[in-house]
Amino acid sequence: MNLFSNTTYTDRRAGLLRNLNTQNDSHGSSLILIMGNTESPMNYRDNIYRFRQDSNFRYYFGINLPNLHAVIDCASGETILFGNDYSMEDIIWVGEQESLTSLAEKVGIRDIRPLNDLHKYIKESDRKVLFTPPYRHDNIILLGSLLGESPLIVPSLVSEDLIKAIVAQRSIKTEEEIVQIEDAINITRSMHLTAMQSTAPDLYEYEVVGAIHQSLHASHAELSYPIIFSINGQTLHNHHHDNLMNSGNLALNDSGAENPFGYSGDITRTFPVNGKFNSQQKEIYELVLKMEKDCIASCSVGTPYRDMHILANRILLDGMKSLGLLKGSVEDMLMANVAGMFMPHGLGHMIGMDVHDMEDLGEQYVGYTEDIERSKVMGLKSLRLAKPLEAGFVITVEPGIYFIPQLIDKLKAEKQHNDFVNYDKLEAYKSFGGVRIEDDVHITNKGAKVLGEYIPKEVNEIEEIMS
Numbered sequence: 001m002n003l004f005s006n007t008t009y010t011d012r013r014a015g016l017l018r019n020l021n022t023q024n025d026s027h028g029s030s031l032i033l034i035m036g037n038t039e040s041p042m043n044y045r046d047n048i049y050r051f052r053q054d055s056n057f058r059y060y061f062g063i064n065l066p067n068l069h070a071v072i073d074c075a076s077g078e079t080i081l082f083g084n085d086y087s088m089e090d091i092i093w094v095g096e097q098e099s100l101t102s103l104a105e106k107v108g109i110r111d112i113r114p115l116n117d118l119h120k121y122i123k124e125s126d127r128k129v130l131f132t133p134p135y136r137h138d139n140i141i142l143l144g145s146l147l148g149e150s151p152l153i154v155p156s157l158v159s160e161d162l163i164k165a166i167v168a169q170r171s172i173k174t175e176e177e178i179v180q181i182e183d184a185i186n187i188t189r190s191m192h193l194t195a196m197q198s199t200a201p202d203l204y205e206y207e208v209v210g211a212i213h214q215s216l217h218a219s220h221a222e223l224s225y226p227i228i229f230s231i232n233g234q235t236l237h238n239h240h241h242d243n244l245m246n247s248g249n250l251a252l253n254d255s256g257a258e259n260p261f262g263y264s265g266d267i268t269r270t271f272p273v274n275g276k277f278n279s280q281q282k283e284i285y286e287l288v289l290k291m292e293k294d295c296i297a298s299c300s301v302g303t304p305y306r307d308m309h310i311l312a313n314r315i316l317l318d319g320m321k322s323l324g325l326l327k328g329s330v331e332d333m334l335m336a337n338v339a340g341m342f343m344p345h346g347l348g349h350m351i352g353m354d355v356h357d358m359e360d361l362g363e364q365y366v367g368y369t370e371d372i373e374r375s376k377v378m379g380l381k382s383l384r385l386a387k388p389l390e391a392g393f394v395i396t397v398e399p400g401i402y403f404i405p406q407l408i409d410k411l412k413a414e415k416q417h418n419d420f421v422n423y424d425k426l427e428a429y430k431s432f433g434g435v436r437i438e439d440d441v442h443i444t445n446k447g448a449k450v451l452g453e454y455i456p457k458e459v460n461e462i463e464e465i466m467s
């Protein structure tokens with residue numbers, strides 16, 4: 001099993017208790033319950049999906065196995081791991097497994113108790129139980145039974161102080177985490193180079209997706225999210241791969257690996273199916289590339305990420321004005337949110353063990369503070385990270401420009417943005433698709449650093465790889 005040293009886990013747990021006391025010093029007698037994930041059946045009990053451990057559980061307790069739960073006693077600082085060793089029946093069917101005692105020792109835990117003792121322990125201790133938002137139904141039901149509450153109200157009983165304490169800690173990546181994230185990005189890089197080299201006219205998208213999977217699994221990695229690979233890049237989360245690719249199409253590949261330590265990469269590249277950008281594609285591509293590079297260069301400690309999203313919008317508006325697709329003052333267009341029509345998603349998000357890091361804890365805790373109000377306009381409303389950047393954050397920077405024919409037709413019919421949009425000229429872009437370029441960036445006191453080995457993104461570099 002891929003584990004950091006036991007001091008990593010004991011230090012993380014001690015840090016969590018310190019953070020929790022900073023939130024609220026009345027938690028001295030509480031219990032922190034962190035639930036691991038169970039196996040998920042696909043179509044009958046023994047036919048299961050790939051097991052994915054809960055990220056909070058893996059962060060604090062390391063063990064990447066199902067059916068484990070852990071309690072940290074805020075008073076004593078001690079951890080109890082609840083779980084069962086394999087029975088002979090288990091060994092017959094799925095083989096031998098390292099003992100829980102041995103695994104627990106590697107993550108600095110000495111107190112291991114049978115899974116069935118969890119109920120009794122919670123009941124008899126009669127102390128306040130702090131837990132994070134459950135997102136799997138089996139854990140919601142288990143929590144209901146542990147707390148003696150209806151599963152329906154369990155999600156409303158989560159501890160905001162615990163959420164804030166975890167977010168504060170997991171947001172700042174340590175050096176050994178950066179090593180793992182870079183490993184995930186380097187595997188992701190091979191997926192992207194493979195995709196560029198296997199794309200050609202008259203192939204189906206799924207044939208390239210198959211090659212991406214091959215490259216991923218050959219590195220003993222798993223997907224950090226379902227692959228987006230499509231000639232319809234204007235559909236933001238397009239998980240269908242059944243189109244025949246034609247010369248003249250752009251292909252958008254947004255895919256990433258989760259490495260054996262459980263850290264994620266999230267990269268997007270867009271390239272021409274026939275290996276050569278036409279002039280229309282090149283103009284829009286170069287504009288998105290400028291948005292990406294300028295935003296990365298402007299990221300620094302203390303800069304609100306919301307400002308970076310607005311910078312991307314400003315470059316988009318200025319560039320599309322130069323191409324004759326927009327008209328009028330860029331400041332007026334910013335005020336009228338014309339950019340949301342062409343980039344309806346946010347500029348980026350935190351990344352770490354989860355591709356959208358810690359979103360199980362609530363996006364508002366990860367990306368916002370109490371005094372940053374969430375926008376309601378297209379684009380900005382989808383910004384997952386708005387708050388000022390801190391040293392140690394790892395974030396994605398992923399601007400895009402999309403021509404969504406249905407949206408263009410709707411806004412045109414409603415005469416929206418008539419003062420700014422040259423709808424006649426846009427007609428020639430309605431089958432363009434979309435361009436997105438995404439890298440994963442480490443914020444340090446020296447500025448922003450793109451993590452991982454370089455993944456080609458200049459026009460000439462992509463054309464060279466595909467030639």
Ligand SMILES: [Mn+2]
Nearest residue numbers: 266396398438
């Ligand atoms: Mn992303």
